[in-house]
Amino acid sequence: MMKEITIEPVTRIEGHLGIHATIDTESRRVKNAHAAGAMFRGLEIILRGREPSEAVLITQRACGVCPVPHAVASVIAVDQTYQASPPPMAVVIRNLVHGAEQLYDAEVGVINLEGPDYSEHAVKSFNPDWWDEAARTRAERSDIHGFRTIADIMRALNPMEGELYLRSLLVQKAGHNMAAIFGAKHPHVHSFVPGGVAKANLSPSDIESYLTLLMHHVAFTKELVTATDDLLDFVLAQGYDEVGKRPVNLASGGAFDDPDAYSAVYGEMTEWGRRRMVSPGMILNGELVTTDLLEINVGVREYTGSGWYSDDWEEEFKTDPAGKRISREHPWNKRTEPMPAEYGRWDDAYTWVTSPRWWNWKGDGRDHVIEVGPLARMWVTAKAGLVPASTGNSIRFELPEALVPGFKYSEAMEVEWKIPEWPNAVERVRARAYYHAYTAHCMLEMATRMLELMKAGKTGVWNEYKKPDEGIGYGVTEAMRGMVSHWCVMKHGVIHNYQYQAPTTWNASGRDADGRPGPYEEAIIDTPITEVGAPDGWKGIDIVRVVRSFDPCLGCAVHVYVGDKKKEHELLPFALPIK
Amino acid sequence: MTEELNLIWVEGQDCAGCTISLKQASNPTLIEVITGAIPGLDGLKLVYHPTLMFEWGEDASKVLVDAMDGKYDPFVLILEGAIPDETRAGNGVYCAIGEYEGRILKLNEVIDALSKRCAAAVAVGTCASYGGVVHGEPNPTGAKGLRDYLGEGWKGGLGLPLVCIPGCPPRPDNIVQALGHAVLAARGLAPPPALDELNRPDYLNTATAHEMCPICGYYSEGVDAHKFGETGCLGALGCKGIITHCNASKTWNDGYGGCTNTGAPCFGCADPNFPDPPVSPFFAKAPVTPFVTETLKGTLGHVKMGLERFKGRTI
Structure with missing residues (x-):
């Protein structure tokens, strides 16, 4: 028998998402699935005709959960558009703000958004057979996280009352405060400007404040990764390895720039991209095909797919600034016009999310469905061998000793994340926890870089620039939930075309013109159903665990850009007048 | 309960x-x-x-x-x-x-x-x-x-x-x-x-971000920042604190951050018109009128406060 299930809204995510699935109740497998983005704002519409520098502020409003990666990708795109390279201290500050956000975001994702799906509350309701087993199973790493059994960890994840749930809410505050030290506020930081950052009176006391809060995360991450490992190993042992499984087609934009290498020059992205602390790269069928950001950019295609948009636009650019052929669907060419239509027509257009695909232009010449996220970037970084922690099949590093009151483990700890067999729901959550640890490690190093620059007297945070009349830029980095890319085209000193692809644009994408499902859909299709009870009463716990493992962020994913607008600008003294 | x-x-x-x-x-x-x-x-x-x-x-x-x-x-x-x-x-x-x-x-x-x-x-x-x-x-x-x-x-x-x-x-x-x-x-x-x-x-x-600004003394003294990172009033860099009613200029949370406190101009995100004029373009100077009013009020205010200081103690 086939059972249809509609999950609208999917809660504990950012934004408005609905899932429509068909389950074969005999084989207990999902047969078909559609993901629908159900809210539309049109942020890019308001960008046209504005100063490109304003995009850095406006595009952050795509997402209040992960605004800083939008700010980073946007400011890189606008640095290039203005040809305004920042001084090294500004790059360090951007990294520190970015890392601060990743720390809060990982905790909230693993514990407060995804955690309740594995809590006592959920397990007793949906997988009661797990509960007795969990109560009997001793937690292997209890000397670090303090929970005796797996059931204790599950109890600590109970929403609004569990110990881990509440402590995570408390610790995550430190991430926002760290971001505010250099970003003025968070969410939506106000200090990122082309050519640098707006931070006055920079002093070592700023980095001391930052480090104080960072050490809370260093202490907490030891509990986070070990408790997550114990819990997820248990869940895997209950036969969960095929829940949310999909092929190894993964991408990372890389993150945390090297202050000595970063520049506002598009052609130099290959070099500085490879010097990022989180590596960029594209993995197709398990093979790392490139770590070159320019090659990744050239292959990006954004189809309207099953989105409520028109695909009628002109091809404006045939090549990128380096002369490589780009497609008509490349975001520098793409235009989107909304065409709202009836909700729930699954065989037609059914979502506000477009369908980005990656064109393997140097290889098989075909388009590929790509997943992004912490699992993807950890996978790429582990394989690429571009950073000291990368071993080829794992990421290994040490967290220092940190005796912070209120935390359970103060010793130094070696952390190693290993590439799993395939992507699935459990491994996505695990990678998010380990990325928390890796970010803490990276930010400790970045804090040292800041002090070195101060000692060398390189305290400038902004380079004055002369804004050109025309320009083009591509900025890319990693949000918590994956690769985020921004493309800017400036004409007559204002935005002519601005496009962004959020991680969820990739992950939540619907069917493309060839009928291929997007990553959420791929991961849900064929997922086994473990939920107990009669099929009529199924709530779809396995499906929401799959979807939440991607940490959806629909506010980001949904976008559009139409219309034309000219404005009179009163310009800054250092900017050229607009014709 | x-x-x-x-x-x-x-x-x-x-x-x-x-x-x-x-x-x-x-x-x-x-x-x-x-x-x-x-x-x-x-x-x-x-x-x-x-x-x-x-x-x-x-x-x-x-x-x-x-x-x-x-x-x-x-x-x-x-x-x-x-x-x-x-x-x-x-x-x-x-x-x-x-x-x-x-x-x-x-x-x-x-x-x-x-x-x-x-x-x-x-x-x-x-x-x-x-x-x-x-x-x-x-x-x-x-x-x-x-x-x-x-x-x-x-x-x-x-x-x-x-x-x-x-x-x-x-x-x-x-x-x-x-x-x-x-x-x-x-x-x-x-x-x-x-x-x-x-x-x-x-x-x-009630108060504007300018009135709440921890560095608004620079405005009174006539010290403008002309580059990001410089010490001084951020008005020339596009600060809209003078027209935005907001208390985020001095601190964001727990004493950390705060827009102008950090060196970032106010972009008027608490203003009903955000993200449109008069708070945008974000990096353009705020309209002149409030500055004129502020200067007049400020000049009279300085005179009044100066005279007050010469008066004898009244409490």
């Missing part, structure tokens, strides 16, 4: 940034509110919040449907995000927030129904208050804030007018404190919050 009061937090055309801000609040923290640790703010039940609630799918939508039928009376309605004009979407939908028994729940229908029943209503953030970034020119979805959507004279079941907490997002403590005040007022434990003509609590938004 105080009588139970339900909170229904609806997300419209939003980014969840106000929720993320609320989670940082310190005085009190969200944890202290949800665990009922604070007298007067205990007995609160957050029965619907899409980013925090355990339930999903039809179980979640049922809460809204039941609330429309009165099952959760009395409740405070909280909106995050703007409300689109669905008539522009034809037979499509700009903002669906749920599905119940095969029917889509559109944001505007839910707001229409809940605003008739709620004891009080609070708009969190500039989008929910006045439209915010979503209603930026040319406002593709016809988005509105709750103030325009409900009409200026709207009052909740307890006779309280709409409370708007602008900011993109508002400061964490602004949200939790203004919400807390609305709850105390709804329970008759405190006088209703005094609101200005834009429904903002006076104690949060």
